[in-house]
Amino acid sequence: MTLPALQNSSVFYRKILSRFPQDISLAFAYGSAVFRQTGSSQGQMGKNMLDFVFAVDDPVTWHTMNLIENRKHYSFLKFLGPKHISSIQNDYGAGVYFNTLVSAEDRVIKYGVISTDALINDLLHWKTLYVAGRLHKPVRILLQNENGKLRAALVRNLKSAVIASFLMLPESFSEEDLFLQIAGLSYSGDFRMVIGEDKSKVSNIVKDNMPHFRKLYNNILQECPQVVYKPQQGRLEVDKSPEGQFTQLMALPCTLQQQITRLVDRPGKNRDVEEILLQVAQDPDCGSVVQQGKPASSRTLSCVRTLECDLRNVKCGKWNASEQRFRPHMFGVFILGILGKTLHAMNRIIAKDVPNVYRFSVLLDAIP
Known part of the structure; x- marks a missing residue:
């Protein structure tokens, strides 16, 4: 597929x-x-x-x-x-x-x-x-x-996005609400949304591309037992019972499950994941718990990636439309980039086994 x-x-x-x-x-x-x-x-x-x-x-x-x-x-x-x-x-x-x-x-x-x-x-x-x-x-x-594992993983990723969004939405919502939630999964707390990017980026992505989102998610929504999908009206109704939410929580990717358990489980209790997710499913604030549990690593990575690309752009003197908005902040970000990359490289030198000279070479990655 x-x-x-x-x-x-x-x-x-x-x-x-x-x-x-x-x-x-x-x-x-x-x-x-x-x-x-x-x-x-x-x-x-x-x-x-x-x-x-x-x-x-x-x-x-x-x-x-x-x-x-x-x-x-x-x-x-x-x-x-x-x-x-x-x-x-x-x-x-x-x-x-x-x-x-x-x-x-x-x-x-x-x-x-x-x-x-x-x-x-x-x-x-x-x-x-x-x-x-x-x-x-x-x-x-x-x-x-024809890699079967890759094809299955691509579909699983879309299903996971739908399930995670269901948990953060109310019982009844529109297609646009769903697609805004899905598109925002990887942008929440994103460095680029704080400095340089259009704050309405998620909305801009969804509003002009509703047909593409429908085509991408139609089969998953039609086949999902957790939701009543009414494509003609553009409305959905999701199961918000504790049992329904528990089923959805158990279907989340393991990293998100682990983040949720860290938020909920008190130090020293060491309960298993299923027990904690059952507790979360019964919590009226289940959606906000899932929201807080979203992987933070993509936010950090967006910062690192943005800094690396912008350092190259400074060297080349090339800027696209988004980077023009970023440019007034460039001096501070340039210094932050050097400091961040230095600390990151030093940390990796201590922690990993790749020879030090190659780790420090990452600091020069901005040179074209």
Whole structure:
């Protein structure tokens, strides 16, 4: 099963994909250059940076080939070779390595590389919710192979987004309410929503893309036993009984379950997850508990990723529309970025086994 009706194999996207090694299990494009958002014109879309994510089975081999074909895409880390690029990809943040401000087919693009296994893990467990959160929203699938585990994980991720949103919504709500909740799962507390990004970003994503959201989630909503879905009226009614909420809580990704248990379980009690979730299901504030339990790692990662990309942009002198809004804050963020990356690198040197020189090299990742 592929993500429904969001496939695109236009010549433009095929030309971009043809520039990269072909051992890709999943490739998708996302963001404001792909799907129109409220307040943006077609002309603005054509000027925005195009964002891609490539999932690959063997990152070392893929980076080896990509360094041969597209060496200029990489920053200072190209001098360390594919093994160390892959090590940094796997050990830092969300397991995604980004090359940004790349010229392709008269457009500026950014692409992230993640291992297929790391992607499946994020889709199933929401440990970071970094790529999984992007896949809660409509994306343009450019390539998807026959990996059964990946296909199942993509669907599981959508179901998890629906269940988590049910728990945070009232008994009766609209389709738009649901899609706003889903789209906001990975944005709550996001650094980019505090500085630089349009505060109404989630609403802008949903309002102009309701047909895409319906197509993405229609089958899941029709088949879900926990909800009465009335697509003609655009309304839904969800089971808010303690039994219904317990069933939903038990279906959440394990990382979110663990976050909820940490919030509820008092130190020293060490009750099992099922017992704690049963207690939460009976709590009138069940939805707010789930809201607080959403993985925080995606918020931290968004900060790190934003800082890394902006440091590159300072070096290149290139800014897109979103970054123009960010620019007045740039000096403080630049200092924060250097400090944050220094502390992060030092922490990783102490904690992990990759040679120190390569860990400190991450500080130079902003050099194109």
